[in-house]
Amino acid sequence: MEVKKFLYFATQADEANLDGPDDAVALPADNLVSIAPTANNRVEMVFKSMADNAPLAANDSVVLETVVGDAFEVANALVRVINGHPHSDGFVTIADDTTVQDPGDATIAAVYAHPSITGVNAINVTKTAPESADAYYPVNMHPGVVATAQPSGGATLEVNSHYNFSTGSALAYNIPSAAAGRAGDWISILYTARINNAAAHSFTTTTDTKYRDGSIIRVTPGSSARTGFVDVSTTGDNVLTITGLDDGDGGIGTRLMFRNMTGEANGWAVECVVEGEDDNSAATADTLFS
Amino acid sequence: MKKFFYFRDATNEDADLSAAVSATVPVENITGMAPTATTTLSVFFKSLKNETLNEHVELTITLGKIKEVMAELVQAMNGGPHSDGFIVVADNVTTTDGASSIQGNDQTVDAKYLSGNITGVSLVTY
Numbered sequence: 001m002e003v004k005k006f007l008y009f010a011t012q013a014d015e016a017n018l019d020g021p022d023d024a025v026a027l028p029a030d031n032l033v034s035i036a037p038t039a040n041n042r043v044e045m046v047f048k049s050m051a052d053n054a055p056l057a058a059n060d061s062v063v064l065e066t067v068v069g070d071a072f073e074v075a076n077a078l079v080r081v082i083n084g085h086p087h088s089d090g091f092v093t094i095a096d097d098t099t100v101q102d103p104g105d106a107t108i109a110a111v112y113a114h115p116s117i118t119g120v121n122a123i124n125v126t127k128t129a130p131e132s133a134d135a136y137y138p139v140n141m142h143p144g145v146v147a148t149a150q151p152s153g154g155a156t157l158e159v160n161s162h163y164n165f166s167t168g169s170a171l172a173y174n175i176p177s178a179a180a181g182r183a184g185d186w187i188s189i190l191y192t193a194r195i196n197n198a199a200a201h202s203f204t205t206t207t208d209t210k211y212r213d214g215s216i217i218r219v220t221p222g223s224s225a226r227t228g229f230v231d232v233s234t235t236g237d238n239v240l241t242i243t244g245l246d247d248g249d250g251g252i253g254t255r256l257m258f259r260n261m262t263g264e265a266n267g268w269a270v271e272c273v274v275e276g277e278d279d280n281s282a283a284t285a286d287t288l289f290s
Numbered sequence: 291m292k293k294f295f296y297f298r299d300a301t302n303e304d305a306d307l308s309a310a311v312s313a314t315v316p317v318e319n320i321t322g323m324a325p326t327a328t329t330t331l332s333v334f335f336k337s338l339k340n341e342t343l344n345e346h347v348e349l350t351i352t353l354g355k356i357k358e359v360m361a362e363l364v365q366a367m368n369g370g371p372h373s374d375g376f377i378v379v380a381d382n383v384t385t386t387d388g389a390s391s392i393q394g395n396d397q398t399v400d401a402k403y404l405s406g407n408i409t410g411v412s413l414v415t416y
Protein backbone atom coordinates (compact mmCIF):
# COMPACT_ATOMS: atom_id res chain seq x y z
CA MET A 1 0.00 0.00 0.00
CA GLU A 2 1.36 3.37 -0.97
CA VAL A 3 1.95 5.65 1.98
CA LYS A 4 0.05 8.93 1.71
CA LYS A 5 2.51 11.54 2.88
CA PHE A 6 1.61 14.87 4.44
CA LEU A 7 4.17 17.64 4.80
CA TYR A 8 3.93 19.72 7.97
CA PHE A 9 4.90 23.37 8.34
CA ALA A 10 4.50 25.75 11.29
CA THR A 11 5.59 29.34 11.45
CA GLN A 12 4.77 30.33 15.02
CA ALA A 13 7.33 30.15 17.82
CA ASP A 14 4.63 29.67 20.46
CA GLU A 15 2.20 26.80 20.07
CA ALA A 16 -0.44 29.01 21.68
CA ASN A 17 -0.49 31.05 18.49
CA LEU A 18 -1.28 28.16 16.14
CA ASP A 19 -4.80 29.33 15.38
CA GLY A 20 -5.02 29.71 11.62
CA PRO A 21 -3.93 28.13 8.34
CA ASP A 22 -1.23 30.79 8.04
CA ASP A 23 0.32 29.44 11.27
CA ALA A 24 0.43 25.71 10.60
CA VAL A 25 -0.62 23.37 7.86
CA ALA A 26 -0.21 19.78 6.72
CA LEU A 27 -0.47 19.36 2.95
CA PRO A 28 -0.39 16.20 0.85
CA ALA A 29 2.93 15.61 -0.88
CA ASP A 30 0.87 14.47 -3.87
CA ASN A 31 -0.38 18.05 -4.23
CA LEU A 32 3.10 19.57 -4.47
CA VAL A 33 3.33 21.47 -7.75
CA SER A 34 6.79 23.03 -7.67
CA ILE A 35 9.83 23.99 -5.61
CA ALA A 36 11.60 27.19 -6.62
CA PRO A 37 13.61 30.00 -5.02
CA THR A 38 12.05 33.42 -4.48
CA ALA A 39 15.24 34.99 -3.08
CA ASN A 40 18.78 33.81 -2.47
CA ASN A 41 17.71 32.74 1.01
CA ARG A 42 14.15 31.55 0.32
CA VAL A 43 12.59 28.55 -1.35
CA GLU A 44 8.91 28.36 -2.16
CA MET A 45 6.93 25.12 -2.22
CA VAL A 46 3.72 25.45 -4.23
CA PHE A 47 0.74 23.17 -3.64
CA LYS A 48 -2.66 22.72 -5.20
CA SER A 49 -5.22 24.72 -3.25
CA MET A 50 -6.37 23.19 0.02
CA ALA A 51 -9.72 24.98 0.16
CA ASP A 52 -10.57 25.97 -3.39
CA ASN A 53 -11.81 23.49 -5.98
CA ALA A 54 -12.30 26.00 -8.81
CA PRO A 55 -10.62 25.09 -12.10
CA LEU A 56 -8.21 28.01 -11.99
CA ALA A 57 -7.95 28.42 -8.24
CA ALA A 58 -4.79 30.08 -6.99
CA ASN A 59 -2.32 27.57 -5.60
CA ASP A 60 -1.17 27.57 -1.98
CA SER A 61 2.45 27.97 -1.03
CA VAL A 62 4.89 27.73 1.82
CA VAL A 63 8.03 29.86 1.72
CA LEU A 64 11.00 28.42 3.57
CA GLU A 65 13.91 30.41 4.95
CA THR A 66 17.17 28.81 3.84
CA VAL A 67 20.90 29.27 4.03
CA VAL A 68 21.99 31.69 1.30
CA GLY A 69 23.05 29.80 -1.79
CA ASP A 70 21.43 26.50 -0.81
CA ALA A 71 18.32 26.57 -3.00
CA PHE A 72 19.55 23.55 -4.96
CA GLU A 73 20.43 21.60 -1.84
CA VAL A 74 17.06 22.36 -0.26
CA ALA A 75 15.12 21.30 -3.35
CA ASN A 76 17.17 18.12 -3.51
CA ALA A 77 16.61 17.44 0.19
CA LEU A 78 12.88 18.01 -0.03
CA VAL A 79 12.50 15.51 -2.84
CA ARG A 80 14.64 13.04 -0.93
CA VAL A 81 12.49 13.45 2.16
CA ILE A 82 9.27 13.09 0.19
CA ASN A 83 10.46 9.86 -1.38
CA GLY A 84 12.27 8.52 1.67
CA HIS A 85 11.09 6.41 4.54
CA PRO A 86 8.60 4.27 2.62
CA HIS A 87 7.68 2.51 5.84
CA SER A 88 7.01 5.67 7.82
CA ASP A 89 3.57 6.67 9.07
CA GLY A 90 3.48 9.35 6.37
CA PHE A 91 3.64 12.46 8.56
CA VAL A 92 6.74 14.44 7.61
CA THR A 93 7.82 17.63 9.37
CA ILE A 94 9.51 19.87 6.81
CA ALA A 95 9.82 22.97 8.96
CA ASP A 96 8.44 23.62 12.41
CA ASP A 97 9.39 26.93 14.04
CA THR A 98 7.59 26.12 17.28
CA THR A 99 9.86 26.33 20.31
CA VAL A 100 7.35 26.98 23.11
CA GLN A 101 4.83 24.32 24.04
CA ASP A 102 1.28 25.13 25.02
CA PRO A 103 0.00 24.64 27.64
CA GLY A 104 2.99 24.69 29.96
CA ASP A 105 5.40 26.87 28.01
CA ALA A 106 8.07 24.19 27.99
CA THR A 107 10.91 24.83 25.57
CA ILE A 108 11.11 22.48 22.61
CA ALA A 109 13.44 22.39 19.66
CA ALA A 110 12.44 23.70 16.26
CA VAL A 111 12.49 20.94 13.65
CA TYR A 112 13.75 21.21 10.07
CA ALA A 113 14.06 18.45 7.53
CA HIS A 114 17.48 19.66 6.37
CA PRO A 115 20.22 21.82 7.93
CA SER A 116 19.90 24.35 5.10
CA ILE A 117 16.27 25.04 6.07
CA THR A 118 16.30 27.63 8.86
CA GLY A 119 12.66 28.60 9.21
CA VAL A 120 9.26 29.22 7.68
CA ASN A 121 8.89 32.65 6.14
CA ALA A 122 5.19 32.38 5.27
CA ILE A 123 2.33 29.96 4.81
CA ASN A 124 0.03 31.22 2.08
CA VAL A 125 -3.15 29.19 2.15
CA THR A 126 -5.95 31.00 0.41
CA LYS A 127 -9.64 30.33 0.57
CA THR A 128 -11.31 31.99 -2.38
CA ALA A 129 -14.56 33.70 -1.46
CA PRO A 130 -17.71 32.36 -3.15
CA GLU A 131 -17.93 35.61 -5.10
CA SER A 132 -15.01 34.45 -7.19
CA ALA A 133 -17.28 31.81 -8.62
CA ASP A 134 -18.89 34.39 -10.86
CA ALA A 135 -16.22 33.99 -13.47
CA TYR A 136 -17.00 30.31 -13.75
CA TYR A 137 -20.76 30.62 -13.96
CA PRO A 138 -21.84 33.13 -16.58
CA VAL A 139 -25.40 34.41 -16.43
CA ASN A 140 -26.86 33.81 -19.86
CA MET A 141 -29.70 32.41 -21.94
CA HIS A 142 -29.56 28.82 -23.11
CA PRO A 143 -30.29 28.70 -26.83
CA GLY A 144 -30.57 25.22 -28.23
CA VAL A 145 -32.16 23.81 -25.07
CA VAL A 146 -35.63 22.38 -25.62
CA ALA A 147 -38.00 24.57 -23.66
CA THR A 148 -39.86 23.17 -20.66
CA ALA A 149 -43.62 23.80 -20.72
CA GLN A 150 -44.66 26.92 -18.82
CA PRO A 151 -45.94 25.74 -15.42
CA SER A 152 -49.02 27.04 -13.66
CA GLY A 153 -48.76 30.01 -11.37
CA GLY A 154 -47.46 29.18 -7.91
CA ALA A 155 -45.05 26.55 -9.21
CA THR A 156 -41.40 26.30 -8.29
CA LEU A 157 -39.30 26.49 -11.42
CA GLU A 158 -36.99 23.57 -12.18
CA VAL A 159 -33.25 24.10 -12.22
CA ASN A 160 -31.33 23.61 -15.43
CA SER A 161 -34.45 24.36 -17.45
CA HIS A 162 -35.33 26.88 -20.10
CA TYR A 163 -38.88 28.22 -20.37
CA ASN A 164 -40.70 30.12 -23.08
CA PHE A 165 -43.43 32.12 -21.33
CA SER A 166 -46.56 32.90 -23.32
CA THR A 167 -49.15 33.72 -20.65
CA GLY A 168 -50.03 37.38 -20.25
CA SER A 169 -52.13 37.22 -17.09
CA ALA A 170 -50.68 37.71 -13.61
CA LEU A 171 -48.46 34.89 -12.38
CA ALA A 172 -46.23 34.17 -9.40
CA TYR A 173 -43.39 31.67 -9.47
CA ASN A 174 -40.90 30.40 -6.93
CA ILE A 175 -37.18 29.91 -7.32
CA PRO A 176 -35.88 26.74 -5.61
CA SER A 177 -33.48 26.74 -2.68
CA ALA A 178 -29.95 27.57 -3.79
CA ALA A 179 -28.46 25.36 -1.09
CA ALA A 180 -30.55 22.39 -2.21
CA GLY A 181 -28.95 22.59 -5.65
CA ARG A 182 -25.38 23.14 -6.67
CA ALA A 183 -23.28 25.98 -7.94
CA GLY A 184 -23.78 26.37 -11.66
CA ASP A 185 -27.49 25.48 -11.72
CA TRP A 186 -29.45 27.77 -14.02
CA ILE A 187 -32.95 28.75 -15.09
CA SER A 188 -33.71 30.90 -18.12
CA ILE A 189 -36.98 32.38 -19.32
CA LEU A 190 -37.84 34.01 -22.64
CA TYR A 191 -41.15 35.79 -23.12
CA THR A 192 -42.71 34.85 -26.44
CA ALA A 193 -45.85 36.87 -25.67
CA ARG A 194 -46.36 40.18 -23.92
CA ILE A 195 -47.45 40.55 -20.32
CA ASN A 196 -50.92 42.07 -20.04
CA ASN A 197 -51.29 45.63 -18.91
CA ALA A 198 -51.10 45.83 -15.07
CA ALA A 199 -50.45 42.10 -14.74
CA ALA A 200 -47.52 41.27 -12.48
CA HIS A 201 -45.17 38.34 -13.01
CA SER A 202 -43.16 37.68 -9.88
CA PHE A 203 -40.23 35.38 -9.11
CA THR A 204 -39.59 34.75 -5.42
CA THR A 205 -36.72 32.97 -3.71
CA THR A 206 -39.00 31.37 -1.17
CA THR A 207 -36.30 29.49 0.76
CA ASP A 208 -33.53 32.02 0.33
CA THR A 209 -34.00 35.43 1.88
CA LYS A 210 -32.59 37.31 -1.07
CA TYR A 211 -31.11 37.21 -4.51
CA ARG A 212 -27.38 37.74 -4.57
CA ASP A 213 -26.64 41.40 -4.02
CA GLY A 214 -25.91 43.02 -7.35
CA SER A 215 -28.52 41.10 -9.33
CA ILE A 216 -29.85 43.29 -12.11
CA ILE A 217 -33.05 44.38 -13.80
CA ARG A 218 -32.42 46.60 -16.80
CA VAL A 219 -34.89 48.29 -19.07
CA THR A 220 -33.47 49.64 -22.29
CA PRO A 221 -34.55 53.15 -23.31
CA GLY A 222 -37.38 53.68 -25.78
CA SER A 223 -39.01 56.91 -26.78
CA SER A 224 -40.66 59.78 -24.93
CA ALA A 225 -40.91 59.03 -21.19
CA ARG A 226 -39.28 55.64 -21.55
CA THR A 227 -35.76 56.75 -20.68
CA GLY A 228 -34.48 53.44 -19.43
CA PHE A 229 -34.28 51.98 -15.94
CA VAL A 230 -31.96 49.88 -13.83
CA ASP A 231 -32.61 48.23 -10.48
CA VAL A 232 -29.81 46.49 -8.62
CA SER A 233 -30.77 44.13 -5.83
CA THR A 234 -29.66 44.82 -2.30
CA THR A 235 -30.02 43.08 1.04
CA GLY A 236 -33.47 41.67 1.54
CA ASP A 237 -34.53 41.71 -2.10
CA ASN A 238 -35.97 38.25 -2.71
CA VAL A 239 -38.74 39.09 -5.20
CA LEU A 240 -38.29 40.16 -8.81
CA THR A 241 -41.45 41.58 -10.36
CA ILE A 242 -42.16 42.55 -13.94
CA THR A 243 -45.42 44.42 -14.32
CA GLY A 244 -46.94 44.61 -17.79
CA LEU A 245 -47.64 48.10 -19.06
CA ASP A 246 -49.16 49.32 -22.31
CA ASP A 247 -46.37 51.02 -24.28
CA GLY A 248 -44.08 49.98 -21.40
CA ASP A 249 -42.72 46.90 -19.65
CA GLY A 250 -43.18 43.24 -20.43
CA GLY A 251 -42.82 43.10 -24.20
CA ILE A 252 -41.97 40.08 -26.30
CA GLY A 253 -38.33 39.20 -25.89
CA THR A 254 -38.18 40.04 -22.19
CA ARG A 255 -35.83 37.52 -20.59
CA LEU A 256 -34.63 36.36 -17.19
CA MET A 257 -31.41 34.49 -16.57
CA PHE A 258 -30.92 32.92 -13.14
CA ARG A 259 -27.68 31.28 -12.05
CA ASN A 260 -26.83 29.60 -8.74
CA MET A 261 -23.41 31.06 -8.05
CA THR A 262 -22.49 29.26 -4.84
CA GLY A 263 -24.68 26.27 -4.10
CA GLU A 264 -25.24 27.93 -0.73
CA ALA A 265 -28.08 29.93 0.76
CA ASN A 266 -28.85 33.14 -1.16
CA GLY A 267 -26.74 31.97 -4.08
CA TRP A 268 -29.15 32.85 -6.90
CA ALA A 269 -28.05 35.72 -9.13
CA VAL A 270 -30.39 37.00 -11.81
CA GLU A 271 -30.17 39.31 -14.76
CA CYS A 272 -33.51 40.46 -16.18
CA VAL A 273 -33.74 42.37 -19.45
CA VAL A 274 -37.14 43.97 -19.99
CA GLU A 275 -38.30 44.80 -23.50
CA GLY A 276 -40.90 47.45 -24.28
CA GLU A 277 -44.42 46.91 -25.56
CA ASP A 278 -46.27 48.67 -28.38
CA ASP A 279 -44.91 52.21 -28.82
CA ASN A 280 -42.21 51.59 -26.23
CA SER A 281 -42.81 55.03 -24.80
CA ALA A 282 -44.09 54.59 -21.23
CA ALA A 283 -41.78 54.88 -18.25
CA THR A 284 -41.15 51.80 -16.12
CA ALA A 285 -43.50 51.77 -13.18
CA ASP A 286 -43.68 48.56 -11.17
CA THR A 287 -40.81 46.46 -12.46
CA LEU A 288 -38.35 46.08 -9.63
CA PHE A 289 -36.74 44.06 -6.87
CA SER A 290 -38.41 44.07 -3.49
CA MET B 291 -7.23 -0.67 -0.12
CA LYS B 292 -9.28 2.48 -0.23
CA LYS B 293 -9.47 4.15 3.15
CA PHE B 294 -12.33 6.38 4.21
CA PHE B 295 -12.66 8.80 7.11
CA TYR B 296 -16.04 9.00 8.83
CA PHE B 297 -17.36 12.08 10.64
CA ARG B 298 -20.73 12.58 12.33
CA ASP B 299 -21.95 15.72 14.08
CA ALA B 300 -25.09 14.58 15.88
CA THR B 301 -25.61 13.35 19.40
CA ASN B 302 -28.77 11.44 18.45
CA GLU B 303 -28.98 9.21 15.37
CA ASP B 304 -32.39 10.68 14.61
CA ALA B 305 -30.63 13.86 13.54
CA ASP B 306 -28.36 12.07 11.06
CA LEU B 307 -30.19 13.41 8.03
CA SER B 308 -27.78 15.02 5.59
CA ALA B 309 -24.22 15.57 4.44
CA ALA B 310 -24.16 18.55 6.78
CA VAL B 311 -24.39 16.05 9.65
CA SER B 312 -22.31 13.07 8.60
CA ALA B 313 -20.02 12.15 5.76
CA THR B 314 -17.68 9.37 4.71
CA VAL B 315 -14.77 10.75 2.73
CA PRO B 316 -11.97 8.96 0.82
CA VAL B 317 -8.66 9.89 2.43
CA GLU B 318 -7.22 10.42 -1.03
CA ASN B 319 -9.57 13.41 -1.35
CA ILE B 320 -8.11 15.19 1.66
CA THR B 321 -6.44 18.37 0.45
CA GLY B 322 -4.92 19.59 3.68
CA MET B 323 -5.25 20.20 7.39
CA ALA B 324 -4.85 23.43 9.28
CA PRO B 325 -5.92 24.98 12.57
CA THR B 326 -8.68 27.58 12.57
CA ALA B 327 -8.42 28.18 16.32
CA THR B 328 -6.11 26.90 19.03
CA THR B 329 -8.55 24.05 19.73
CA THR B 330 -9.99 23.60 16.23
CA LEU B 331 -8.37 21.61 13.45
CA SER B 332 -9.96 21.82 10.01
CA VAL B 333 -9.60 18.87 7.66
CA PHE B 334 -10.28 19.90 4.07
CA PHE B 335 -11.46 17.54 1.33
CA LYS B 336 -12.62 17.86 -2.23
CA SER B 337 -16.07 19.33 -2.72
CA LEU B 338 -18.83 16.73 -2.33
CA LYS B 339 -20.75 18.30 -5.21
CA ASN B 340 -17.68 19.36 -7.20
CA GLU B 341 -18.39 23.00 -6.55
CA THR B 342 -15.81 25.74 -6.44
CA LEU B 343 -15.05 25.53 -2.75
CA ASN B 344 -13.81 22.43 -1.00
CA GLU B 345 -15.56 21.28 2.13
CA HIS B 346 -14.06 20.72 5.54
CA VAL B 347 -14.80 19.29 8.95
CA GLU B 348 -13.80 21.04 12.13
CA LEU B 349 -12.43 18.79 14.82
CA THR B 350 -12.48 20.07 18.37
CA ILE B 351 -9.17 19.10 19.88
CA THR B 352 -7.18 19.45 23.07
CA LEU B 353 -5.28 22.70 23.41
CA GLY B 354 -1.71 22.33 22.18
CA LYS B 355 -2.30 19.14 20.19
CA ILE B 356 -2.69 20.45 16.66
CA LYS B 357 0.45 18.84 15.30
CA GLU B 358 -0.16 15.64 17.24
CA VAL B 359 -3.70 15.24 15.88
CA MET B 360 -2.51 15.92 12.35
CA ALA B 361 0.10 13.20 12.78
CA GLU B 362 -2.48 10.79 14.22
CA LEU B 363 -4.78 11.35 11.26
CA VAL B 364 -1.97 10.68 8.80
CA GLN B 365 -1.00 7.57 10.77
CA ALA B 366 -4.59 6.36 10.56
CA MET B 367 -4.62 6.89 6.80
CA ASN B 368 -1.51 4.84 6.38
CA GLY B 369 -1.89 2.30 9.15
CA GLY B 370 -3.85 -0.90 9.66
CA PRO B 371 -3.39 -2.57 6.27
CA HIS B 372 -5.62 -5.40 7.40
CA SER B 373 -8.51 -3.19 8.43
CA ASP B 374 -11.69 -2.84 6.40
CA GLY B 375 -10.69 0.71 5.48
CA PHE B 376 -13.49 2.44 7.38
CA ILE B 377 -11.96 4.79 9.95
CA VAL B 378 -14.16 6.63 12.42
CA VAL B 379 -12.40 9.92 13.09
CA ALA B 380 -15.18 11.50 15.11
CA ASP B 381 -18.71 10.35 15.86
CA ASN B 382 -20.65 12.44 18.37
CA VAL B 383 -23.60 10.04 18.59
CA THR B 384 -24.51 8.92 22.10
CA THR B 385 -28.17 7.96 21.49
CA THR B 386 -29.33 5.45 18.91
CA ASP B 387 -32.51 5.64 16.88
CA GLY B 388 -34.92 3.19 15.21
CA ALA B 389 -36.60 0.22 16.91
CA SER B 390 -35.61 -2.10 14.09
CA SER B 391 -32.13 -0.66 13.63
CA ILE B 392 -29.05 -2.71 14.40
CA GLN B 393 -28.39 -0.90 17.66
CA GLY B 394 -32.03 -0.48 18.65
CA ASN B 395 -33.90 2.62 19.73
CA ASP B 396 -32.74 5.19 22.27
CA GLN B 397 -29.83 3.11 23.46
CA THR B 398 -26.94 4.97 25.06
CA VAL B 399 -23.65 4.47 23.29
CA ASP B 400 -20.25 6.06 23.62
CA ALA B 401 -19.16 8.80 21.27
CA LYS B 402 -16.17 7.62 19.25
CA TYR B 403 -13.03 9.53 18.43
CA LEU B 404 -9.91 8.37 16.68
CA SER B 405 -7.70 10.07 19.23
CA GLY B 406 -7.94 11.02 22.86
CA ASN B 407 -7.06 14.51 21.67
CA ILE B 408 -10.26 14.79 19.59
CA THR B 409 -13.34 15.74 21.59
CA GLY B 410 -15.90 16.71 18.98
CA VAL B 411 -16.65 17.49 15.36
CA SER B 412 -18.75 19.75 13.19
CA LEU B 413 -19.14 19.46 9.43
CA VAL B 414 -18.88 22.37 7.05
CA THR B 415 -20.34 20.91 3.88
CA TYR B 416 -22.13 22.92 1.26
